[in-house]
Amino acid sequence: MPGENLTRVEARERADIIAVDSYTVELDLMRGDTVFGTTTTVAFAATHGSSTFIDAITAKVHSITLNGAELDPTTVSDGIRIALDNLLEANVLTVVADGAYTNTGEGLHRFVDPVDGEVYLYTQFEVPDARRMFSVFEQPDLKATFQFTVKAPARWQVVSNQTTPAPTPHADGSATWVFAPTPRISSYITAIVAGPYDVVRSELTSSDGRVIPLGVFCRASLAEYLDADYIFEKTRQGFAYYEEKFDYAYPFEKYDQLFVPEFNAGAMENAGAITFTETYIFRSKVTDAIRERRVVTILHELAHMWFGDLVTMRWWNDLWLNESFAEYASTLATAEATEWTEAWTTFAATEKSWAYRQDQLPSTHPIVAEIRDLDDVQVNFDGITYAKGGSVLKQLGAWVGQEQFLAGVSQYFKKHAFGNTEVSDLMVELEATSGRDLSSWTKLWLQTAGVNTLRPVLGTDADGTITEFAVAQTAPVDWPTIRPHRLAIGFYNLVGGALERVHRLELDVDGTRTEVPELVGRPRPDLILINDDDLAYAKIRLDEDSMRVAIAHLKSITNPLARSLVWASVWDSTRDAETTASDFIDLVLGNIATETESTTTRTVLGQLQLAAAAYTAPAHRQRQLDRIAAAMWNLAKEASAGSDNQFQFLRSFAQVASTDVDLAIVAQVRSGEIALDGLDIDTDLGWDLLIALAGGGKATAAEIDAYLASDNTSTGQQSAAHAHAALPTPEAKNAAWASAFDADTAPNTIVRATGMGFLKVNDTALLEPFVARYFENITRVWKARSFSIASALITGYYPSPLFSQSLVDATNTWLAANPEEPALRRLVVENLAGIERALIAQALDASAVDTMTKD
Structure with missing residues (x-):
């Protein structure tokens, strides 16, 4: 991974030397299961006689031609970069290579649907992964036009940033799609999505009179669950709201929304071709909190079409200009343009909670962060960049006036359309429309850290x-x-x-x-x-x-x-x-029954479980957990039939159930022996209950495999991995560990699901042997695996349920011995901070319990 890094200094030096005009990219997706053909021709200007490099993470480079001269791939390419020397004022570079499909959610991801064996592809390029699909000057300020030509099976859908053209069929069952060039955009928001996706189409009329084609896509095996009409409705509401408030028409020619498998995030703002996690297609009952979150996400990505795609930060230290604004704008639009009128309550319960937690870590940083290299930005998609920034923009809007704030944003779009900016460019426009000097505000709120x-x-x-x-x-x-x-x-x-x-x-x-x-x-x-x-804030x-x-x-x-x-x-x-944690538990159990906001309930129930598991005195932790389980079961029984609260209380009960009595109830609910009025035990709830039973030692590997056989889907496979790893035996924990750390074949979602099961323990002694193994392996996986997988291993397998001083000591020992790799250290430091905070809270809780006992 260090060889794939790019420093800010390197990026600035390259931008001083070159200006990119256009890319022409030809992709051959008919080359088999592991590699695809990729041919890139890039036209760019340069300082005469200068040298630089182009990024290209390849499986093999077949040929490189620069200004008509053949370059030796074995000499100028290391599989990550291609050296370019003796440049002319006007240059044309062609690179013919093989690219490798991934199963990590980075670059060009390849997925085989276990339901029907169909292949689905999609790209994820933010931050530095367009270079995994084509040769590119991979930094946001080197904008260009991108023209994609794709050869793929003729029966597939092929989607990119521009409207999908009619394909040219070939005798071998393939076809070629030749897309029109994009406007000038950054490489990280280009996209290719290909496969036998099911699609529903519609359209809307933009404020400038253009008809904007709309599409909603998902895998064929999920098509029966796709509520495209609702997604189109929220999209239309968002378009109307943003075009009015920004006084700037939608800047691209079409708008497709594609729900894709094994996605690492909630969504990605590829220009005109948004990719979403397909967990937003609801095959089973979900909480109202998740339904609302989907709406906010839809509007978040739509806001990016202006803030991020039309106008883009110059370097990743201003990533907040993209994400904070999208957080703020999407919450505003959700509250004012949709039926989810309590969106700011949701924002307070989730985003601000996330921001406050992140801002109290040792790794906190100013909203305008110091980003030295790509490793830095990878770990900076955090609660500061998104949630604190969104909170601060809300406060700024209140301070300068929302009307003046939006007027300044509109001027910003008009002045910098299809260009790159820094924070000062936005502040200039806000000062002009509000009449306020924002220099002090910028320094205090954007350039300093802490809450x-x-x-x-x-x-x-x-x-x-x-x-x-x-x-x-x-x-x-x-x-x-x-x-x-x-x-x-x-x-x-x-x-x-x-x-x-x-x-x-x-x-x-x-x-x-x-x-x-x-x-x-x-x-x-x-x-x-x-x-x-x-x-x-x-x-x-x-x-x-x-x-x-x-x-x-x-x-x-x-x-x-x-x-x-x-x-x-x-x-x-x-x-x-x-x-004390005990007081917080009292607060929740005494007041949660009638909470009306689903997201608040979801957040508080998560905090309740963390308080019991991490912040209570060890001597009476089990008593508190048993008390919570009993309360959650009673609340589930007493809740209105079919209500969101009933659903949430039952799931919370299953998550904390640990005694034989409680686990027996979980088993009876799952089997139908005990029924709650209005609540069906659908497929995903069945998995939730089975995972609880597995973690409590009341389910076997054979039972997990049997349920997977009845639900051999992507979701089912992830849930089965979770359940197997949750089994409370040394053998199960060792197998879970080996599947993630010793092998490198599992896809991203399986790695994450296995980690959740690995850390699910009632007897924390099961995790003791893994403390030493964790610290023996994390540097290796950081260097050997992609960022997505490495970060999932480092954060998702840290044995935090131990919440012990010995874990603190082991972590500090590793930190003292490993001063290199700042991004890796940041992840470890954040893990450690959670344990240290828990030990302080436990001491307070123990002291309070002792006092009450003496009284």
Whole structure:
């Protein structure tokens, strides 16, 4: 992997030497199961007499021709780069090579459907993987036009960035598709998707009067589950919203959305040819949270057509310009243009939770990150780049005014269309439309790291009247920046059994202490909520009285966003060892039954399980887990028939069930002996329950194989891998480990699913032997495997369920002995941070339990 790296210095030097005009790429997909033919002709200008290189990760290079002269592939190509010397002012390079298909979700991915044996291909090029399919100057600021010609089986669908042309058939059953050249775009958003995909077509009329063809694609074996009409509806709503708000018509000629197998992410914004994970095709019941997430993802990728594809960052340190804006815009569009009107509540529950967690890791970084090379950017698709940036843009929109913000964005698109930019280019336009100087804001929010904490400080007299009120702001020692915040303070009182907002004050907060004289003289409410309406990016604390009210009455807060903020505040203080895990568990079990927002429920239930497994004192952890399991089962039985909560509570019960009694209930639910009204045990829920039984030692490998035989699909194979790895025996754990670390044949999704099962343990002693093996192997796999697989192994097989000082010590020993490979160290440091945080929280929980026992 180090040989595939590219530094920012190298990229800048290359951009100073060359300017690319066009690529012509010919692909032959009729060459068998392992390689494909790839011929690239690139026209580019250069400084006369200069030297540079083109990126080309190849299986074999057959010939290289530069300006009519043949170059020796064995001399100028190392399988990763091709050296180009003595360049002319105008150059033409042709490279004829074999490319290798992957099963890692990078480059040109090849998948064989176990249902019908059909082959499906798709590309994933972000960050540096177009070079796995064709020869390319692989950096975002060297834009060019791309013309693709593809030879493939005649019965296939072949899709790229431009409208699919009529193919020319051949006698051997193949056909050739010759696509028109793209506009000037970056290489990482080009795409080829090919195979016997099922397709549903439609169209819409753009704001400039053009008819935009639409397509929704999926594998043939999933076509019965594809709800294309709904996807088209959300797409049309997004088009209308963005074209109006951006005052800029959709910049490409068609819009295809393709749901593809074994995808590494949620989606990818290839210009006019979006690829999505096919988990967004629902063959079984899913939570409303997942349904909403799909809508946000659809609108996120559509926003990228403007922010990222039309206008692209110059280098990856401004990746946030793509991702943060798409996060912000998609949430705004979801809330204002679709039926998912509580999208900002979802944003608070998921994105901001992710951002706060990421921003408290030792590896946190400014939103505008220092990206030295491709390894850096690979690990920077994180909660800072996406969620913190989106949160900060929301705050910026509130500060300069949303109308002025969007007007500035529109000017930015018009000025820089099909070009590359840096953060200053956007700020220039926002300053012009808002009249505000954003230099200080840019420095404080984009160029520094860390999250501030805001707390209410108040005094009252004997009658409960507020005599003083202030907002105190602190910053972590390592990132001591104190920032300005625009926020609201909400006062909530119990009124007729409901916790209702009775007063709201919006103000600017700055400095370590901000006096709020407007609240002096008012009666103290039952609950005080700093950052009401979630305008600011900051951790929020409740005062002691408000915390007591929250634990008893959180469910009574009628506003979903306010509830989400209180959930988040208590969770943050639990992670920071200011609130005990036991108190957090009490809060959840006392208030989750009536939560109306699916994403909030999903997030809180995940936090509940982490609190019990990682943050409770070991001496009473099992008691807490048993208590949670009993509560989840009771909540599932009591929930409305067929409801989202019923579904979520049952799945949560299965995930924490560990006793013979609880596992027996799981087995009876799966077999149908116990039925919950309105809930069918469909295929995927059947897998969830079987995985729970496998982890508890109540299912056998033969039972897993039998269920796989009835569901021999891609999803079934992943679930079976999860279940086999979850079996609580040394043999099963060794087999799971060997399949990922010792062999290099499993596809990306199987590696990840196996890792989830490997870490599913009731008896953590099963993982003890793997601590040494983990540290003996991670440098090897980092160097030998692709980034997708290496990062999955390093993060997905770290034996975190041990949550022990011995794991901390082993991790620190490895870090001390391995100062090289900064991107690898970052992943390990982040693993370690989770364990260290857990040990501090456990100590607090143990102390509180001891105190209660003595009392």
